[in-house]
Each structure stands twice: as structure tokens, then as C-alpha cells.
Amino acid sequence: MKITWELAHLAHVELLTPKLDESIRFFTEILGMYISGIEGDSAYLRAYDDYEHHTLKLTAHRHSGMGHFAWRTRSQDSLETRVMAIEATGLGIGWEDHECGYGRAYKFYYPDGHQCELYFDSHKFKAEGDQKSALKNTASRFPGKGMNVRRIDHLNLLAKDIVAFRDFQFGIVGGRMTETIIFDEQPKGVWVSVNNKSYDLAITEDHSGMNGRFHHLTYAVNSREEVLLAADIALENGVFIETGPHKHAIQQTFFLYLYEPGGNRIEIANPTARLILDPDYETIVWNKEERMKGQAWGLKTVESFHTRGTPMPEELL
Structure with missing residues (x-):
């Protein structure tokens, strides 16, 4: 597949929450994030070393899930080039003025129904x-x-x-596949890098029969020790720990998975061990036997990690 290097990084994610006030408290008091602004039914937040106005938008909604996510492109020319490619697929929504003082953004759908936007002009935090x-x-x-x-x-x-999502990502939007899971010649998961990080986006198989669901959003801390401290902080504050602390085999991320009050899964991680510097890097492929061994040190993946995504079916009744 052709690699296009016109995306800079994952820019921000909008999470939907039926408990907006509690979700805001979780991200500010428990995770330590700053509020950049509140407008209507949405709050905009950033971690302390995020350079943009916000990397998280929380929006009040009747159920959990993701509203949209965004890529920032490397240049205005890159933005326009990617938009032309997306429009040719019929999945484009169109241009609109970006919120919070950004420039224009182009909205579109991924094949499974996830809404995304591309932009270059940025509202950098001062x-x-x-x-x-x-x-x-x-x-x-x-x-x-x-x-x-x-x-x-x-x-x-x-x-x-997964095939449709993978082909759209690498054939139309851009990036490279750093790792993948394949069972009996069928892809079950794909990890996407658009820079020297080992991944910005992961896509894994949804067994629910639903479209466009969210699995988790990850914020990084400075060390593995801080992931361990995060587990203690979660424990002391009654935050449900789904799994971890432990180390993933895929990508080697040191992880802790929590649920925020609105029901969305959040990962606290130290992912900085791996950078992709090799100019002719080859995708790492994991088979079923290897994945059945569990995580890096043998922790078995909890069942909810394969079955829970948001929104959950019962939220839509």
C-alpha cells in the first residue's frame, strides 16, 4: 500500500457522555487536565503539554461513545490533497468553520461510520x-x-x-501499518502510525454487529511508575479499573484501563519506549497462537476488552 505522509498527528477526540459534569470532574480532578473552555453542552480540555487549545471535547449526550476525532495535517497543501482523495470516495461531508478559533476543517466518514475531520490551521494554546x-x-x-x-x-x-477501514486509512487518508493481528488470513486489528510514534490510531474488530463504535482514548504519562501511581489514585477515588497495570505485547505500551463516569474507556499509558525510525520498516504480524498467550508478561486479556465498546447496545434502547 502507498504510504502518504500528509498527516501530522492525532489532534483531538470528542467523547459523548450522559454525565457531563461528572466526566469533567474525572478528567480535571483525577487525570489532572486543564479546561480550555466551555461552550453550550461541551467542555474543551487539554493535558499540560498538549500544544493545541484542546485535545478532548466532552459533549453532553443521551449515551456514551465518540462524536468525532480529528487529524491535523502537515500543511495546507496536504490538507487539500487528502480532501480531494476523500471526496473521490463519496465519504465526504464537507467544509465548515472549525470551532474554538481554528481554521476550516473538512469532515468525512470512515467506512464503518466513524466521523472524522482534517484541518491544518491550529489554535495553539498560549x-x-x-x-x-x-x-x-x-x-x-x-x-x-x-x-x-x-x-x-x-x-x-x-x-x-477491518479490511475496508485499513484500505481507506492507508490508501486514502495516509500513514503506515506498524503492527497487525491476522487470524486465518483475516485481519483482526491494525495499528496506524503517521509520524515516528509507533501508533496514533488502532482499529480492532467489533463483534457486536454495530457500526462506528469507540474502544478507548489514551493519555500518556511520563513513566511506568506514574502508571502504577495512577492505579493507586483510581483505587482511592473509586474509579473502576478494567485491567492493568501491565505491559502490552503489541506496541509494548505499559497500560492501565479505566472507565470514566460517562461509560467510555480511558487508558493511562507510558508508550514512549518504541519509536519507528527505520525508513524501510516492515509491519509486525501477530497470529492467533501468539495472541492467545495474552499480554507481554502473560496477563490474559479480560473478556470485556473484546466485547465492550461505546455506545453499548442497551444505551440505544
């Missing part, structure tokens, strides 16, 4: 007053609060048709 860091190369002050998440890291989506 720290002032007590949010200024003592280090001028840090976007804002270390919060010293809760889990102290540093930056948005990656997004995991569920899709019924």
Missing part, C-alpha cells in the same frame, strides 16, 4: 499567569494534580470491516 511553565519548552505548567497526564497519545476504534 499559557499565561499561573499556567506558565518554568520551562519554556513545555506547553503549560505541570499540574501536580491527580494522574498528571502529559499529552494525548492514541485512539482505538472498533469496526466490523
Whole structure:
């Protein structure tokens, strides 16, 4: 597949929550994120070293799930080139003025129904007053609060048709496949990198029969020790821990999975061990026997990790 290097990084994710106030408290008090603004039924948040106005949008809704996610492109030319390719597929929605002072964004659908947007013009955060860091190369002050998440890291989506999602991503939107799971010649998961990080997006198979569901959003902390501390913080605050702390075999991320009050899965992770620097890197392929061994040190994947995505079917009744 042709690799296009016109995406810069995962930019932000909108999560839907039926408990907006509780979700805001979770991300600010437990994760230590800053509020960039509140408009109507939405709150905009960022981790302390996110350079943009927000990397998370929380929107009040009758059920959990994802509203949309966004890629920032590397240039205006890259944006226009990708838009032309997307429009040719018939999955485009169109241009609109971006919220929160960004430039124009182009909205479209992925084949499974997930809504996405591309943009280049960015509303970069400017720290002032007590949010200024003592280090001028840090976007804002270390919060010293809760889990102290540093930056948005990656997004995991569920899709019924992994092949269609994979082909659209790499053939139309861009990036490279760093790792994949294949059982009996059928892909079950794909990991997407658009820069030197090992991945910004993962797509795994949805067995529910539903379309366009969300699996998890990940924020990074500075060390594995901080992931362990995050588990203690979750425990002390009555936050449900689904699995971890432990180390993934795929991508080697040190992880902890939690549920925020609205019902969406959130990962706290230290993923910085692996960077993809090899210019002719070859995709790592995992088979069924290898995946049945569980995570890196033998922890078996909990059943809910394969079955739970948001929204859940009962939320839609």
C-alpha cells in the first residue's frame, strides 16, 4: 500500500457522555487536565503539554461513545490533497468553520461510520499567569494534580470491516501499518502510525454487529511508575479499573484501563519506549497462537476488552 505522509498527528477526540459534569470532574480532578473552555453542552480540555487549545471535547449526550476525532495535517497543501482523495470516495461531508478559533476543517466518514475531520490551521494554546511553565519548552505548567497526564497519545476504534477501514486509512487518508493481528488470513486489528510514534490510531474488530463504535482514548504519562501511581489514585477515588497495570505485547505500551463516569474507556499509558525510525520498516504480524498467550508478561486479556465498546447496545434502547 502507498504510504502518504500528509498527516501530522492525532489532534483531538470528542467523547459523548450522559454525565457531563461528572466526566469533567474525572478528567480535571483525577487525570489532572486543564479546561480550555466551555461552550453550550461541551467542555474543551487539554493535558499540560498538549500544544493545541484542546485535545478532548466532552459533549453532553443521551449515551456514551465518540462524536468525532480529528487529524491535523502537515500543511495546507496536504490538507487539500487528502480532501480531494476523500471526496473521490463519496465519504465526504464537507467544509465548515472549525470551532474554538481554528481554521476550516473538512469532515468525512470512515467506512464503518466513524466521523472524522482534517484541518491544518491550529489554535495553539498560549499559557499565561499561573499556567506558565518554568520551562519554556513545555506547553503549560505541570499540574501536580491527580494522574498528571502529559499529552494525548492514541485512539482505538472498533469496526466490523477491518479490511475496508485499513484500505481507506492507508490508501486514502495516509500513514503506515506498524503492527497487525491476522487470524486465518483475516485481519483482526491494525495499528496506524503517521509520524515516528509507533501508533496514533488502532482499529480492532467489533463483534457486536454495530457500526462506528469507540474502544478507548489514551493519555500518556511520563513513566511506568506514574502508571502504577495512577492505579493507586483510581483505587482511592473509586474509579473502576478494567485491567492493568501491565505491559502490552503489541506496541509494548505499559497500560492501565479505566472507565470514566460517562461509560467510555480511558487508558493511562507510558508508550514512549518504541519509536519507528527505520525508513524501510516492515509491519509486525501477530497470529492467533501468539495472541492467545495474552499480554507481554502473560496477563490474559479480560473478556470485556473484546466485547465492550461505546455506545453499548442497551444505551440505544
